[in-house]
Amino acid sequence: MRDSKDIKSYMEAIGSEAKTASRDLAMLSTEKKNSTLMSITECLEKRKAEILVANEEDVSEAKSKEIKEALIDRLKLTGSRIDAMISGLKSVAELPDPIGSITKLKPTPSGIKVSQMRVPLGVVGIIYESRPNVTADAAALCLKSGNACILKGGTEAFKSNTVIASCLSEGLLSEGLPEASVQLINTTDREAVKILLGMDKWVDVIIPRGGKGLVKLISNEAKVPVIKHLDGICHVYLDKECDQKKAYSIALNAKTYRYGICGAMETLLVHEKIAEDVLPLLAEAFKEKGVELRGCELTLRLLNIVMATEEDWVTEYLAPILSIKIVDGLGSAIDHINNFGSAHTDCIVTENKEKASFFLRNVDSSSVMHNVPTCWADGFEYGLGAEVGISTDKFHARGPVGLEGLTSQKYLVEGDAELRGS
Numbered sequence: 001m002r003d004s005k006d007i008k009s010y011m012e013a014i015g016s017e018a019k020t021a022s023r024d025l026a027m028l029s030t031e032k033k034n035s036t037l038m039s040i041t042e043c044l045e046k047r048k049a050e051i052l053v054a055n056e057e058d059v060s061e062a063k064s065k066e067i068k069e070a071l072i073d074r075l076k077l078t079g080s081r082i083d084a085m086i087s088g089l090k091s092v093a094e095l096p097d098p099i100g101s102i103t104k105l106k107p108t109p110s111g112i113k114v115s116q117m118r119v120p121l122g123v124v125g126i127i128y129e130s131r132p133n134v135t136a137d138a139a140a141l142c143l144k145s146g147n148a149c150i151l152k153g154g155t156e157a158f159k160s161n162t163v164i165a166s167c168l169s170e171g172l173l174s175e176g177l178p179e180a181s182v183q184l185i186n187t188t189d190r191e192a193v194k195i196l197l198g199m200d201k202w203v204d205v206i207i208p209r210g211g212k213g214l215v216k217l218i219s220n221e222a223k224v225p226v227i228k229h230l231d232g233i234c235h236v237y238l239d240k241e242c243d244q245k246k247a248y249s250i251a252l253n254a255k256t257y258r259y260g261i262c263g264a265m266e267t268l269l270v271h272e273k274i275a276e277d278v279l280p281l282l283a284e285a286f287k288e289k290g291v292e293l294r295g296c297e298l299t300l301r302l303l304n305i306v307m308a309t310e311e312d313w314v315t316e317y318l319a320p321i322l323s324i325k326i327v328d329g330l331g332s333a334i335d336h337i338n339n340f341g342s343a344h345t346d347c348i349v350t351e352n353k354e355k356a357s358f359f360l361r362n363v364d365s366s367s368v369m370h371n372v373p374t375c376w377a378d379g380f381e382y383g384l385g386a387e388v389g390i391s392t393d394k395f396h397a398r399g400p401v402g403l404e405g406l407t408s409q410k411y412l413v414e415g416d417a418e419l420r421g422s
Helices: 004-026 030-046 048-064 069-075 079-094 133-144 155-174 191-197 212-221 244-256 275-288 330-340 353-362
Strands: 102-104 113-120 123-128 148-152 182-184 205-209 234-238 265-271 292-295 321-327 345-349 367-370 407-414
Touching: 004 113, 004 123, 004 148, 004 182, 004 191, 030 048, 030 079, 030 133, 030 155, 048 069, 048 079, 048 155, 069 155, 079 133, 123 133, 123 191, 133 148, 133 155, 133 182, 148 191, 155 182, 191 212, 205 212, 234 244, 234 330, 244 265, 244 275, 244 345, 265 275, 265 330, 275 292, 275 321, 321 330, 330 345, 330 353, 345 353, 353 367
Parallel strands: 123 148, 123 205, 148 182, 234 265, 234 345, 265 321, 292 321, 345 367
Antiparallel strands: 102 113, 113 407
16 A cells, blocks of 8 residues: 555646546547447446456445445446446437537627637546446546546445446547546545545546535535535425325335435425325335334324434435425425425425426425436436436536536637727
8 A cells, every 4th residue: 555655646647647638538529539438338348247246346345344235235236237337328428519519699789709618627536435337427427528537436346446447448548548538546545535635736626426424524625626415315295286196106216216326215295184195005115115214293193103303304314214294285395395405306296287386496406306206316317328426516517417517618709800999
């Protein structure tokens, strides 16, 4: 293991090489980007068995350390998950290239012509836990958007990430692109993260993807701008005018599709007029799935479950645990979400279009849904090809961060010797 001085030199070299590579990537044609992505997918397909073996070793080691089941779920790769990862890269290749696209602005009184061009951010640092698929997804999005990237995966996924990153390097080199276009930090020393956060000379933005503690640490210590995603405290509100069959299936899917994803429902809000009809059926279904229920005082009158505390309303469980609250109407549901939610993803189930419209306008979250479960909050499902994370910020990007979220704009001003007077 390198000492701190060696790691500092190593990180500085990574940053310098990434900055140089970013200038080459900014000038790449769309055709070259796409052919590189396809070369990477071929390598991932060819080395699928090797990736699975490495991942099995990571998962086995994580289990021996008694890591939470939700993180194990995020860490684990299967043949179908690798296929989905490959499919995501192909989808990115098929997406329109945002770089160089021009938006014409209104004519100016002076006659000068002003427009905006979409351009890469430069060098993107991505720090993430578990999820080895992020290694490929993030690299693909950065490459297509003309950015170099520096990847720092979690220790628990080190072996998986190393094999996937070698596939990325193989694809880059086969297309004659600099290997420094995508770099995985190949040390588990935490000092590397600390140094990366201070590399404002080389890195243009940091995107953390992990637990609340990791994101807060990075936000507090980074000298580089951060696009952050805190926790996913997602809600589903069952309005009194909902279709109860839809409500049942949506609530069940929102929680039990996968417990470890940030779009999983953590709090169910139910209108008091339908609580007696829908909650006993849902409680039975959740019980069959092994979900522990915690409820408000009104909920406890209907269900024999644990009393929810104030802490429950602000907890991202990432586990088979669900909080339930009975509310007296749409306004109370929105107030609860805006007070206790994390601005991630929230849903209303109702057949009343006016109520749905009011909910969509007034819930202050990055994704707001009507009659669909919150687990749909995903860049691939939104047609972005993949995502590097889901931003709960309002600047620079919000929601799933895809190609456009990894770009900026510059003004183009054209004229014919128009001079500005006093």
